[in-house]
Amino acid sequence: MLTAPHIPDWLARLYPFTPRSLVTPRGARMSYLDEGPRRDEAVLMLHGNPTWSFYYRELVRALSPRWRCIVPDHIGMGLSAKPADYDYTLATRIADIEALVAALGLKRVHLVVHDWGGAIGFGFAARHPETIGRLVILNTAAFPADRIPWRIALCKAPFIGPAVVRGCNGFAWPATWMAMHRHGLTTDEKRGYLFPYDSWAHRVAVSAFVRDIPLRPSHPSWPTLAAVEEGLVHFRDRATLILWGGRDFCFNDFFLGRWREIFPQATVRRIADAGHYVLEDAREEVVLRIAEFFDATRLPGFAQ
Numbered sequence: 571m572l573t574a575p576h577i578p579d580w581l582a583r584l585y586p587f588t589p590r591s592l593v594t595p596r597g598a599r600m601s602y603l604d605e606g607p608r609r610d611e612a613v614l615m616l617h618g619n620p621t622w623s624f625y626y627r628e629l630v631r632a633l634s635p636r637w638r639c640i641v642p643d644h645i646g647m648g649l650s651a652k653p654a655d656y657d658y659t660l661a662t663r664i665a666d667i668e669a670l671v672a673a674l675g676l677k678r679v680h681l682v683v684h685d686w687g688g689a690i691g692f693g694f695a696a697r698h699p700e701t702i703g704r705l706v707i708l709n710t711a712a713f714p715a716d717r718i719p720w721r722i723a724l725c726k727a728p729f730i731g732p733a734v735v736r737g738c739n740g741f742a743w744p745a746t747w748m749a750m751h752r753h754g755l756t757t758d759e760k761r762g763y764l765f766p767y768d769s770w771a772h773r774v775a776v777s778a779f780v781r782d783i784p785l786r787p788s789h790p791s792w793p794t795l796a797a798v799e800e801g802l803v804h805f806r807d808r809a810t811l812i813l814w815g816g817r818d819f820c821f822n823d824f825f826l827g828r829w830r831e832i833f834p835q836a837t838v839r840r841i842a843d844a845g846h847y848v849l850e851d852a853r854e855e856v857v858l859r860i861a862e863f864f865d866a867t868r869l870p871g872f873a874q
Contacts, residue, residue: 575649575766584762585627589649592673594666598656601649602642602670606634611678611703613864615641616667618685618710619779620742621847622648624762625684628853632861642670644690646775648766658778660791660798664693677701680864684708684849685821686779689798696801705810706860707829707836709821709848713799714792716785717824721748726780735777742767742776751817751845752852759850802832810836811863813856815848837863 577585589601603623606612613633615626623641630639643650644663656662667690671679680703683691688710695702718726721744724734734740746760755763767773784792810833814826823840830838839859844852 595669598645599651605630606638609638612638612640612676613680615682616687616691618687620776628857632857652772660794663690667694678703680704682706683710688712693798699804705808707812709815709818711825714795732777736770736773749846750851752843812836812838814840815844816840816842818846
């Protein structure tokens with residue numbers, strides 16, 4: 571039965587949407603937003619860990635009067651189902667997005683990606699390059715790297731990692747302040763980010779996402795991520811906007827430098843005092859710049 575969790579009134583004031591549901595190929599209920607005009611062209615916004623579609627709420631408000639906005643919660647995250655035995659790997663995440671795009675009949679997809687959404691989104695793009703239009707990149711990666719902050723490495727460790735992440739909420743909760751720098755989240759915004767992750771069982775995918783970070787070729791998800799990286803070359807003709815929080819403790823300027831090399835055509839704005847949650851920390855500027863990017867009537871020289 572496709573029954574989504576009840577959204578309390580305090581959350582509905584920040585997240586005034588009616589989520590829809592889809593059953594993934596592996597049989598789990600995926601919650602997603604589908605806002606704006608019904609067309610076969612859409613802006614697909616993909617979140618990472620430990621956020622959910624809540625992260626994109628203000629961007630959806632800004633774009634949905636003119637653009638169809640599709641914003642899924644990955645399985646185990648947000649308002650989606652949180653099965654204990656799901657295959658929480660990058661390959662399955664990509665397949666889930668493929669299923670969603672196919673079910674909605676989308677023929678043109680513009681990507682907005684953040685955190686793990688980069689690998690997932692560009693993984694989908696590599697398999698369906700003909701559907702991909704404009705690209706917005708927010709503090710993310712879509713290529714292998716052996717860099718990881720010690721705080722995240724601790725959460726990745728056997729035994730102690732699940733105890734910290736699932737038992738103490740030691741990943742989602744610290745992110746509500748560690749991922750910000752310019753501003754702090756309000757009390758209700760913090761509650762919004764933590765709402766889906768209120769128990770050991772409901773943090774299963776938060777922990778799984780951390781364990782799925784491939785740091786060496788022996789990791790099961792390394793070949794998938796390497797294939798994602800190989801596909802990036804196909805999108806150098808796409809109009810690309812990179813908005814980067816310069817105070818990100820995880821996706822730092824090393825990753826920004828890699829994106830500059832991969833997409834030399836991109837328009838880049840590094841926001842020096844914004845943290846990992848750049849869409850929150852520099853909300854007014856980032857939302858405005860993305861809206862202007864999508865609303866531009868002509869972007870000469872690039873595939874639309």
